[in-house]
Structure formats: structure tokens, C-alpha cells
Amino acid sequence: MKLTVRGEYALRALTHLGLRHSAKVIQISAISAAENIPKRFLEQILNDLRTGGFVESRRGVAGGYRLAKPPEKIVIAGVIRHIEGALAPIGCVSENYYEKCNCPDEARCALRSIMKEVRDSIAHLLEKTTLADLVTRAEKLKAVDLADADFVI
Amino acid sequence: MKLTVRGEYALRALTHLGLRHSAKVIQISAISAAENIPKRFLEQILNDLRTGGFVESRRGVAGGYRLAKPPEKIVIAGVIRHIEGALAPIGCVSENYYEKCNCPDEARCALRSIMKEVRDSIAHLLEKTTLADLVTRAEKLKAVDLADADFVI
DNA sequence: CGAATCCTTGATTGAAACGGTCGGGATTTT
DNA sequence: AAAATCCCGACCGTTTCAATCAAGGATTCG
Numbered sequence: 001m002k003l004t005v006r007g008e009y010a011l012r013a014l015t016h017l018g019l020r021h022s023a024k025v026i027q028i029s030a031i032s033a034a035e036n037i038p039k040r041f042l043e044q045i046l047n048d049l050r051t052g053g054f055v056e057s058r059r060g061v062a063g064g065y066r067l068a069k070p071p072e073k074i075v076i077a078g079v080i081r082h083i084e085g086a087l088a089p090i091g092c093v094s095e096n097y098y099e100k101c102n103c104p105d106e107a108r109c110a111l112r113s114i115m116k117e118v119r120d121s122i123a124h125l126l127e128k129t130t131l132a133d134l135v136t137r138a139e140k141l142k143a144v145d146l147a148d149a150d151f152v153i
Numbered sequence: 154m155k156l157t158v159r160g161e162y163a164l165r166a167l168t169h170l171g172l173r174h175s176a177k178v179i180q181i182s183a184i185s186a187a188e189n190i191p192k193r194f195l196e197q198i199l200n201d202l203r204t205g206g207f208v209e210s211r212r213g214v215a216g217g218y219r220l221a222k223p224p225e226k227i228v229i230a231g232v233i234r235h236i237e238g239a240l241a242p243i244g245c246v247s248e249n250y251y252e253k254c255n256c257p258d259e260a261r262c263a264l265r266s267i268m269k270e271v272r273d274s275i276a277h278l279l280e281k282t283t284l285a286d287l288v289t290r291a292e293k294l295k296a297v298d299l300a301d302a303d304f305v306i
Numbered sequence: 307c308g309a310a311t312c313c314t315t316g317a318t319t320g321a322a323a324c325g326g327t328c329g330g331g332a333t334t335t336t
Numbered sequence: 337a338a339a340a341t342c343c344c345g346a347c348c349g350t351t352t353c354a355a356t357c358a359a360g361g362a363t364t365c366g
Contacts, residue, residue, distance in 0.1 A: 065313090
């Protein structure tokens with residue numbers, strides 16, 4: 001029931017870009033250093049996010065990456081689907097990456113029925129969450145940090 | 154975000170046993186044939202379910218498997234955890250199989266925060282579902298089948 | 307122009323996980 | 337004792353994963 005590290009890195013990188021969203025472009029090495037992600041690997045992932053239409057790039061000396069659309073338009077479910085494939089826990093209940101399973105009768109499979117609910121609940125959550133939400137959360141969590149610091153002083 | 158085939162087989166086998174729950178024991182080959190699961194592989198899985206306390210076995214000529222406790226006491230989340238490990242999509246939000254992640258600040262990670270919600274929603278569903286529910290569903294789905302057949306005739 | 311910078315692309319690698327199989331041993335019934 | 341059945345650990349081929357590398361192309365700055 002796991003997300004791969006690749007998917008995790010993709011979302012962390014997007015959040016990093018979202019927090020600094022502007023016309024300006026940010027370099028791979030900057031993201032890699034700040035987010036503690038292996039640079040060559042991140043390179044690959046950002047490129048993948050680019051072909052998915054989530055980010056866009058500029059080459060050359062002042063090159064780097066930025067979001068290809070406003071954070072509100074980047075849906076987390078979409079990112080995960082592009083990077084990882086199905087959200088569903090088993091192929092036979094996936095809406096976007098359906099695979100038939102080997103059970104004797106798929107239409108009357110109890111497991112399928114309960115897993116469909118799991119899928120729906122995951123999909124519902126990730127479908128309504130956008131990068132903007134992630135950015136807001138990140139900012140809020142940072143704010144809590146500062147408040148704590150004040151309190152301690 | 155996937156359950157392995159192994160986990161799927163485990164749940165299908167348990168459902169099979171649940172539907173025929175009694176003092177009598179059912180052979181591996183019977184389950185293997187009915188559920189279309191490779192026999193040697195199923196053997197391994199049932200053994201694993203036994204060490205997990207979900208089923209018990211009898212050896213020798215009239216040997217086989219049966220549930221080790223009533224279906225209402227077998228929680229799906231527990232089965233999956235035993236066979237597969239964490240329910241959580243990433244290790245750093247798992248309650249039972251926590252692993253720390255490499256992000257710069259776990260306590261203030263936005264991704265972690267949203268994934269925790271995903272985990273909770275999955276866990277909530279699978280924690281409240283028991284094998285008895287799966288069995289009920291299976292029976293209901295079979296009934297629909299019969300109703301359809303009657304209607305057609 | 308030339309050099310430095312940075313993204314692009316595809317190949318490659320090593321390790322782990324996955325799905326599945328095998329041989330032989332232990333137990334029980336007939 | 338023979339036959340049926342579970343038990344146990346090793347094994348195997350393939351795929352996936354995480355990560356690295358090498359060579360190349362674009363862009364900007366001096």
C-alpha cells in the first residue's frame with residue numbers, strides 16, 4: 001500500500017516550487033539541496049513532471065524549473081497518477097488503470113467490493129487536494145514553528 | 154499505492170474459509186481450485202496466516218485449514234498488516250511500521266500532513282471491516298446473481 | 307565567439323521485492 | 337505401512353526501484 005520514493009520526491013519538489021511560485025525559475029541543485037533529494041534522480045523526476053505538464057523549464061545559464069500552472073490547478077491525484085500509476089489498491093478497482101484480476105467472478109468478488117471503497121476514499125481525498133493546499137499547509141506549519149520559537153524566547 | 158497479489162490471495166482465501174466456516178477443515182487444493190490461486194503459493198500464504206493467528210490447520214489425511222476465530226473477530230486491517238506491512242502510503246505516517254523519512258523537517262512536512270489523512274482514511278475503513286463483513290458481501294453478491302437468474306427465467 | 311551553466315535523454319547498475327516453484331520432512335488416517 | 341496432507345526453507349527468474357552516469361543540446365553572459 002505504498003507510494004514510491006519517486007512519487008514522494010515529486011510532490012516535495014512541487015511543494016518547493018509552489019512555495020516560491022513566480023515567473024522566476026529555480027535550479028535543480030537548489031531544490032535538491034533544500035529538500036535533500038539526490039540531484040541526478042531529481043533531474044529525472046522533474047523532467048517527468050515536465051512531460052506531464054505540471055512544470056516548465058528554462059535551459060541555459062539562468063535556467064531552472066517553475067510551475068506550469070497556478071498551484072490551485074495542480075491536483076495531487078493527477079500528479080501521483082502520472083508518476084506512479086493507479087491510486088487503487090488493486091488493479092481491478094482502478095478507474096484509470098484497470099487490470100482484470102484472476103478471481104473466479106470479478107462482478108461478485110467481495111474483496112473487490114471493499115477495495116473499491118478504499119479506492120474511492122483515497123481518490124476523493126487526493127482529488128480534492130491541490131498543490132495550493134499543500135503550500136498552505138506548509139506555510140501554516142512553518143508559522144506554528146515561529147510561534148513556538150517566540151513562545152520559548 | 155498497491156496491495157500485492159500475496160495480500161489479495163490471503164484475503165480471498167480467508168473469505169473462502171469464512172463462507173464455509175465450521176469445525177470442519179478445508180484443504181489447500183480445494184481453495185486453490187475454487188479461487189484460482191497457484192497451489193504452492195497458497196500453501197505458503199496459508200501458513201503465514203496461521204502464524205498470524207488467523208487460521209488453524211490439521212495435518213494428515215483429513216487435514217486442511219479453518220478459521221482460528223469467528224469471522225467477526227478477524228479484522229481486515231490486521232490481516233493486511235500481517236501479510237504486507239504498513240497500511241500507510243509513506244513510512245513516516247505509519248502507526249505500526251513507522252520509518253523516518255529524509256525530508257528536511259518531518260514535523261513540518263506538508264506532504265506528511267496530507268498523507269496522514271490518507272492513511273487515517275484507509276485505516277479507518279479497513280479497521281472497521283471484518284471478515285464477517287466480507288462474507289456478508291459475498292453472500293449478498295451471490296444472492297443478486299440468483300435474483301438475476303430468476304428474473305431472466 | 308566562447309565558455310560556463312543548466313536542462314535533456316537514454317543507458318546502466320545494484321539491490322530489493324515479487325510471484326511462484328521445488329524437495330523433502332512431519333503428521334495423521336486408513 | 338501407505339497415502340494424504342500440511343510444514344518449512346531454499347531457490348529462481350523477472351520486474352521494479354532508486355540512483356548514477358555519460359554525452360549532448362540550449363541558453364545566456366562576458
